[in-house]
Every structure is written in C-alpha cells, then in structure tokens.
Amino acid sequence: MATIELVDVAHSYDGGKSYAVQDINLTWNDGVASALLGPSGCGKTTLLKIISGLLKPSDGKVLLDGEDVTALSPRERNVAQVFQFPVVYETLNVYNNLAFPLRNRKVPEDEIDERVTRVAEILELTPHLKRRAARLGAAEKQRISMGRGIVRADTTAVLFDEPLTVIDPHQKWHLRRKLKELHKELGLTMIYVTHDQQEALTFAEQVTVMNMGEALQTGKPQDLHHRPEAPFVGYFIGSPGMNLFDATPEAQGVRVGDYIVPLSQVPQGDNLQLGIRPEYVEASMDAHDGWLEARVNRASLTGNALMAEVSGAGLNFKVIVPENSPLRSGDTLYVRFPEENTMLYQHGKLATMEAAA
Amino acid sequence: MKQTNQRAWFFLLPALIIVAINAFIPFMTVINYSFIDKLQGLPSFWIGLENYSSVLQNNNFRQAVGRQFAFSFLVLAIQVPLGILISLGMPKKGIGATATLIAIGLPLLIPWQVVGIIWRAFTRSDLGFVPIIFNQFNYNYDAALNSADAWWTVVIMDVWHWTPLIALLCYSGLNAIPDAYYQAARIDGASRLKTFWVVTLPRLRSVLTIGILLRFMDSFRIYIEPTMVTGGGPGNTTAFMSDVLVRQAQAFNFGPAAAMSLIYFYIILIISYVFFQVLTNAGTGSDQPQEA
Numbered sequence: 001m002a003t004i005e006l007v008d009v010a011h012s013y014d015g016g017k018s019y020a021v022q023d024i025n026l027t028w029n030d031g032v033a034s035a036l037l038g039p040s041g042c043g044k045t046t047l048l049k050i051i052s053g054l055l056k057p058s059d060g061k062v063l064l065d066g067e068d069v070t071a072l073s074p075r076e077r078n079v080a081q082v083f084q085f086p087v088v089y090e091t092l093n094v095y096n097n098l099a100f101p102l103r104n105r106k107v108p109e110d111e112i113d114e115r116v117t118r119v120a121e122i123l124e125l126t127p128h129l130k131r132r133a134a135r136l137g138a139a140e141k142q143r144i145s146m147g148r149g150i151v152r153a154d155t156t157a158v159l160f161d162e163p164l165t166v167i168d169p170h171q172k173w174h175l176r177r178k179l180k181e182l183h184k185e186l187g188l189t190m191i192y193v194t195h196d197q198q199e200a201l202t203f204a205e206q207v208t209v210m211n212m213g214e215a216l217q218t219g220k221p222q223d224l225h226h227r228p229e230a231p232f233v234g235y236f237i238g239s240p241g242m243n244l245f246d247a248t249p250e251a252q253g254v255r256v257g258d259y260i261v262p263l264s265q266v267p268q269g270d271n272l273q274l275g276i277r278p279e280y281v282e283a284s285m286d287a288h289d290g291w292l293e294a295r296v297n298r299a300s301l302t303g304n305a306l307m308a309e310v311s312g313a314g315l316n317f318k319v320i321v322p323e324n325s326p327l328r329s330g331d332t333l334y335v336r337f338p339e340e341n342t343m344l345y346q347h348g349k350l351a352t353m354e355a356a357a
Numbered sequence: 358m359k360q361t362n363q364r365a366w367f368f369l370l371p372a373l374i375i376v377a378i379n380a381f382i383p384f385m386t387v388i389n390y391s392f393i394d395k396l397q398g399l400p401s402f403w404i405g406l407e408n409y410s411s412v413l414q415n416n417n418f419r420q421a422v423g424r425q426f427a428f429s430f431l432v433l434a435i436q437v438p439l440g441i442l443i444s445l446g447m448p449k450k451g452i453g454a455t456a457t458l459i460a461i462g463l464p465l466l467i468p469w470q471v472v473g474i475i476w477r478a479f480t481r482s483d484l485g486f487v488p489i490i491f492n493q494f495n496y497n498y499d500a501a502l503n504s505a506d507a508w509w510t511v512v513i514m515d516v517w518h519w520t521p522l523i524a525l526l527c528y529s530g531l532n533a534i535p536d537a538y539y540q541a542a543r544i545d546g547a548s549r550l551k552t553f554w555v556v557t558l559p560r561l562r563s564v565l566t567i568g569i570l571l572r573f574m575d576s577f578r579i580y581i582e583p584t585m586v587t588g589g590g591p592g593n594t595t596a597f598m599s600d601v602l603v604r605q606a607q608a609f610n611f612g613p614a615a616a617m618s619l620i621y622f623y624i625i626l627i628i629s630y631v632f633f634q635v636l637t638n639a640g641t642g643s644d645q646p647q648e649a
Contacts (some may be wrong), residue, residue, distance in 0.1 A: 085543040091557045102557070104546040148545055280541050292457040 002064045002078070002156035002189055004028040004051060011046055020214045025059070028146030028157075028191060028206070033183045035192045035345065037211035039236070044116045044193045046208070048088070048159045051191065052081040057123070073105075080149030081159040085166055086141035094125055097133045098147045105152070119151045122182065139171040143178070157189035164199065176203060188189045195247035197237050209233045221292060225277075231345050234275045240307065243317040247272040247344065254344065257314030259292045261337050263301035267344050267351035278307065278318040280341035285326070291334040294319075299327050308333065374506055390615035408616035417593065418617060421601040422624075423508060429576040435570060437565070439516070442525025442583045445557075447528050458528075461521045473585025476514045480586065504594035507587045511595050514582055523568045530564035531557070566636040570629055577625055594614070 009024040021043040028034050036044045050062060053074035062070045063105075064112035069077055078100075088324050109116075120126045123143045125137065128136060133144055142163055149158045160179070164172050180203065183190050194200050200207050201221040207216040209232070216230040219341045228234035233241030245256040253263040256274050284291070294312025301323065308327055309320045313334075319335060321327055344351040391408050395401040412418055420480045443461065448454045457614035467475070480487045480500045487510075491498035521626065534557065542552040589596035598621055604612040 049540075050542060074540075074544045079544075081540070081544050083537040083541060085535065087537050089559075091555065091559045100547070102547040104548070104551065145541070148541075243373055347522060 001031075003030045004189060004191075005063040005064070005066075008065065009047075009050060009057045009060040011029070011041060011043075011050060011057045011060070015044045015221075017250075019055075019058075019182060019213055019225040021050075024215050026208060026215055026218060027220065028189055030065075030072050031187045031189055032206055032208040033180070033190045033192070033204050035130065035194060035204035035208060036208050037197060037200040039195055039345070042210045043213040044210055045161055046213075048081065048161050048191065048193055049292075052079045052159055053077045054081070055105050076148055078154045078156045079159065080151070080152070080155050080157070082142070082145045082149050082160065086138055088136075088141045088144050088147050090132070093130055093132050094120070096145050096146060097128040098125075098151050101148050102154050104322045107263045115153065116338055119147045122150075122185065123147050123178065130210050135172050138166050139168065139175060142167060144193055144302075146179075146182070150182065151239065159189065160190065160192045162194050163192075164194075179203065185212075188228075189356065197239075209236060211236070218225065226341075228275065228343060230277055230348055231273050232348070234277070236345065238258075239302075240278055240279060240318050242275045245274045245315055245317070247274040249311070259313035259315070260350035261342065262290070263339055263342070265345075265353035267346055267353050269345050269346060272351060273345040274337075275345060276341060279320040280338065281317070281319045282336045282338055283308075283319050283321050287330070287334055288336070290337045294333050297328055298329055310335070384436050387615045387618055388499055390484055391619055393612060395611050397599045404612070408612040409620070412613050412616045412620060414503055416478045416488060417596075418598075420593065421596055421598045424596070425577060425598045428512065428515075429573055430475060430580070431512055431574055432519070432576045433569060435512070435516050440520050440568070441561070441565075443520065443524040444527035444531055447524070449532065452629050459527070463521075467518075470585060471516050472514065475584045476510065476582070477586045478519050478538075480510050496545040501507075502585060507591060507595050510586060511583045514586065515576060515579065518582070523565075523572065526564040526568045527561055530561045534560045548576050562636065566633065570632055573632060574625055574629060577628075586614070619645050 004027070006024050006026045007272045010019055010022045011023075012019045012198070016269050024047065036047060038044050038080050046055065053062075053069070053072060056070065061068055064077065064079070086343060089100060092100065095116055095353045096121055100111050102112045102115060110165075117126075117130075120129055125140070125143055125147060127138060133141065146158075146163070149155060151283075154291060164175060175267060176199065179190070179192075182188070191198065192203050201224075205220065206218060207221055207224055209216045209224060209230075210231075215231045217228065219227075224233055228237065228242065231242070231244050236343075245253040247256050247261075247271070249266050249268055250260055251266075253261045253266060254272060254274055255261075260273065287293070290344075292313050293314075294310040294315075296308050296310050297324055298309045299306055304313075305320050306323055306325055306327060308321060310317060310319055310333055319333070327333065344353070346352070392405065393401045394404045394407070441469045447457050447461070447465045464472070467626060480498075482488050482499050482501060488498045497503075498506050538556045538560070539552065542556050547555065578599055579597055580603070583595045583597060584600060587595045589600045598617075600615060602617050602621065605617060
C-alpha cells in the first residue's frame with residue numbers, strides 16, 4: 001500500500017530545450033483508483049514511467065509513502081506497470097510468466113506456487129497455466145501482464161498505460177470490470193492512463209486531466225464535469241465539450257460577441273474566456289427579456305437528448321435540450337447562460353472575480 | 358468436363374526455361390553421371406552404385422567430410438555468439454550507428470578471391486604481418502608448414518569475413534524489439550542476463566535461423582578462400598569438400614565427382630532441414646513450427 005507523490009516534477013528528453021512534462025505536483029492517496037486523462041502526446045506515459053522508475057525525471061522528486069525514491073530503480077520500487085501492448089515472455093508458459101517477477105526476487109518456490117495459483121484464479125488464467133504464453137490471444141496476454149504486476153506480495157501500486165488499446169471491444173468491458181474487481185479485492189493504488197474519457201470516468205474515483213505536459217485539474221469525475229478549472233478540461237471532458245467564447249469585461253458582466261452575460265461578480269483584465277456546457281444552457285422557444293436570440297442551424301439526436309447547433313449574437317455554440325422538445329432546424333431559440341454554471345477563465349485558468357459595480 | 362484456360366502456361370514458360378537451364382538440366386546431368394562409367398573416347402556404361410561406394414570408401418573424401426563438419430561447427434560456434442555480442446554493442450542511433458554499420462559491413466563487400474589474396478598477403482612467412490607479430494612472442498608461425506597454423510588461419514579468415522553478416526542480421530532483429538519488453542523486464546526485476554535469455558534471444562530467433570542456415574551452407578561449401586591462402590595444405594589438412602571434389606573433376610573422374618557432389622548436396626540438404634526444424638521450434642515447447 002502506498003501513497004504516491006510527485007513534487008515539482010519536470011522532464012525533458014532533449015536536455016532542457018523542451019519539456020515533456022512540467023510543474024507536476026500530484027498526490028495519489030493509498031488505495032485510490034485513479035486515471036490520468038489527456039490527448040496523445042500530453043505526457044501521460046512520461047509521468048507513468050517516472051513513477052515506475054523507468055525514467056529519472058530531469059527535476060523534482062518522487063515520493064512513495066513519504067520516502068524519496070527518485071534515485072531507485074524500478075526493481076527497488078514495488079511499483080508494477082502494465083503496458084499498452086501486452087508484454088509476455090514468449091518462450092515461457094503462463095505459470096512461469098506469472099512466476100517471473102517472484103523468481104527474480106528469489107522468493108521460495110512454495111510461496112511462488114501459492115501466489116501464482118491465487119493470481120491465476122483472480123484473473124481467470126487457471127486453465128491456461130501450462131500453455132505457452134505466445135499462443136494466447138491479446139486479452140489473455142494482457143491479463144498475464146496484469147498478473148505479473150499483482151503477483152508480488154509487496155506490490156504497492158499498479159500503473160496501467162492504456163492497457164485496453166489492442167483489446168477487442170467485446171473483451172474491453174470485461175477486462176475493465178476485472179480491473180475494478182482487482183482494485184476492490186487487493187486495495188492497491190492504481191493509476192490508469194488513457195485518452196478515452198469514458199474509460200477514465202468509469203474506472204476512476206479520481207481523475208487528473210493533462211495537456212501539453214501539464215496537469216490541469218485533479219478531482220472526482222463529477223467535479224471535472226461541473227467545475228472544469230481550465231478551458232481544456234471543459235472542452236476535453238463531456239460530449240460534446242464545453243462551449244468556449246472570448247469575453248471582455250463589462251460593468252455588469254462580460255460581453256461575448258454582441259451579448260452581455262449578466263454576472264454578480266466580474267473578472268478584470270484581458271484574455272478572458274467564458275465557458276458553459278451545452279447541457280447547462282437554459283433554452284426556451286419563447287422570447288424573454290435579456291435572453292439571447294439564436295437560430296437553430298441543426299438539431300440532432302444524441303442518445304436521450306437533442307443537441308442543437310445554434311448561432312446568434314455573433315456566436316456559434318451548442319445547446320442540449322430534452323429529447324421531446326419540438327425544436328427543428330430553422331427555429332428561433334432564446335437562451336440564457338445561468339451564472340452558477342458559467343465558468344470564466346483567464347490565461348487558461350479560472351479567473352479571479354470581483355463584485356460587479 | 359469443365360473447360361479450363363491453358364494460357365497461364367505462357368506466363369510460367371520463361372521461369373520454367375530458366376529453371377530448366379539453370380538447375381534442372383545440370384542437376385539431372387550430374388545424377389546421370391553418378392551412375393555411369395565415363396571414359397574419354399570410350400562408350401559410357403551403367404555401373405549402378407559403384408561410383409557411390411568407391412567415393413564412400415575414398416579416404417580423402419571421408420577425411421574431407423570430417424574436416425568439413427569440424428570447420429563448419431567451429432565457425433558457427435564462433436560467429437554466432439560473437440555476432441550477437443557485436444550487435445548488442447553497436448550504437449542504436451546517431452552518426453556512430455552509421456559509421457559502425459559501414460565498418461562492420463565492409464568485409465561483406467569484398468569478393469571471396471580478394472579475401473583470399475588479402476589473407477595470403479597477411480600470412481606469408483616472408484612479408485606478412487601475422488608471422489611478424491607471432492615472432493614477437495617467439496612463436497614461429499608458418500601456415501605453409503604447420504597444419505594447426507593453417508587451420509586457425511582459415512577459421513579466423515572466415516570469422517573475419519562472415520561474422521559481420523550475423524552481427525548485421527542480429528542488429529536489425531534487435532532494433533525490432535519493442536522497448537516495452539525491456540521495460541517490463543526491468544519492472545519485473547530481471548537481471549541483464551535473464552533479460553537476454555527471456556526477451557532478446559527469443560526475439561532474435563527468426564533472424565538467427567536465417568543467419569545460421571546461411572552461414573552453415575556457405576561454410577560447408579567453402580572453396581576459394583582456403584584454396585587461395587593454403588591451397589588445401591600443408592598436405593591435405595585444409596582440403597575441404599569442395600577442394601576434393603574439384604580435384605576429382607579436374608582429373609576427369611566425372612562419375613565419382615558426380616556421386617561425390619550428390620552426397621555433398623544431400624548432406625547440406627538434410628542438415629539444413631534439421632537446423633531449420635530445431636531452430637523454429639527451439640524453446641517453443643511444441644512440435645509445431647511457429648508462425649514467424
């Protein structure tokens with residue numbers, strides 16, 4: 001069991017010309033099921049390698065249970081990692097694959113047997129134990145990879161680097177459920193890297209969103225949805241993502257396009273962005289005073305709701321209305337951005353607010 | 358009956374003609390020769406397996422076969438581990454990688470005859486640098502008189518000439534191993550030697566199969582280099598199978614020469630087959646050949 005902490009971690013692959021990850025200060029509490037979410041190339045995998053010890057960060061420290069392990073090798077860390085492509089030792093059978101990390105650490109054979117049997121049972125590999133690992137399918141191979149991660153009694157954390165990429169869709173949900181079961185049963189700290197928000201949000205209790213080498217926000221899936229702390233988080237999470245507009249401060253609110261959003265608190269300065277999720281935009285077919293008049297360009301059904309792409313006041317944005325709404329293309333719609341769900345960003349972060357004049 | 362189109366034969370014809378001229382006709386001629394007694398100016402006649410039995414009883418031939426096996430085994434035993442070691446030490450990228458590749462590949466570009474000439478020059482007792490170096494250590498090196506010297510010279514020449522082939526094949530094989538395998542092995546706490554056994558070597562299997570087969574066949578057929586350097590001597594101590602065969606043919610003993618070359622051919626064929634089966638199945642714990 002371990003709490004993982006990254007303190008001021010940065011890493012550069014080219015000696016400081018550019019940074020793959022920067023200013024990372026993150027904590028994973030003992031036993032948490034957590035996800036690292038971000039687009040390809042955002043530095044998720046780099047961060048994972050830094051935690052497992054495959055990579056020594058250019059700057060900063062890695063702490064396991066408060067102990068500085070930055071200089072320790074992966075072998076000395078008790079952190080397991082499962083890779084994107086299933087790695088099995090092809091010449092060994094499944095049993096010997098699972099026993100491999102234990103044999104390397106000179107664990108007595110009877111203990112190895114006990115651990116391997118148990119892990120094989122958890123991962124439903126028992127019928128394959130005598131088979132050569134190379135002959136199994138991708139899903140079984142990935143289970144072997146996971147098995148090698150959890151077979152050691154002293155494993156404190158397991159890192160998953162997009163482990164379901166090469167797995168067939170119909171096996172994916174099964175493996176994902178298996179992972180959740182593992183987490184419940186073993187109480188290990190798990191960090192799951194993915195670029196698939198659905199995978200992240202269903203697996204994890206705590207999600208960290210990354211972009212361009214920076215950790216933008218860490219929180220519960222609901223928080224990331226309700227209160228994205230950066231425009232990128234709002235845009236990346238949710239489908240469709242958040243509507244984002246350039247904004248300028250006014251006395252009673254902010255101006256977006258030709259429309260003034262009334263706010264009780266306003267930010268100062270420039271480089272403002274206003275964000276509102278399509279599902280939080282309040283919409284009505286009837287005219288209201290001070291509401292924005294918009295034209296529906298397209299309305300399409302998404303699951304159990306209707307998504308309307310609208311334009312008005314010089315803005316293009318998306319609105320989600322209930323499925324049974326009579327909305328059609330060409331209709332006129334009146335909308336308003338409720339203050340409690342409107343986010344204001346400045347320089348890519350939540351803006352600081354002052355009471356309106 | 359179903360009408361079939363026979364025009365495809367026209368497309369096959371060029372290949373069939375080439376294979377016939379190139380392989381089939383000469384091969385059949387040799388088989389034919391091996392069963393007849395052919396003397397110049399006299400009619401040939403069928404003598405059954407007499408040529409084969411005379412060849413198999415020929416001491417020169419039998420010694421050459423033994424020598425040939427010893428030689429091939431020795432050069433494989435040196436070249437394969439050495440080639441793997443070299444490939445492991447070669448830089449993976451940058452200008453160093455290019456430079457190493459060129460330097461290592463250089464011996465492969467030199468024609469066999471030239472290799473022979475170079476090594477003869479190296480080892481000549483009057484002006485070669487090899488005898489001079491050995492003389493520094495009070496060892497009187499003479500490939501023309503001492504058969505052990507001649508043997509090692511031929512073996513080392515072959516190692517110098519062909520280890521680069523194994524090294525280059527393994528190098529390409531090494532570069533095709535995904536990093537994740539090594540990372541997983543590090544996380545699993547494997548030592549470097551263990552990692553080599555469970556990750557590197559199994560993943561080099563296919564290139565090594567090709568390398569070992571090529572090297573076995575080529576070393577088994579070696580002719581020009583020892584002929585240039587030692588002329589098969591001193592005595593017959595470096596006379597390999599091709600050498601004995603060529604001498605038979607030059608003496609116009611076509612029947613025994615044909616029988617000899619066929620025996621030679623079957624030895625290579627059978628051993629290559631066995632090698633291939635063993636190598637493709639090694640460590641797979643099954644009796645089925647494995648998909649690449």
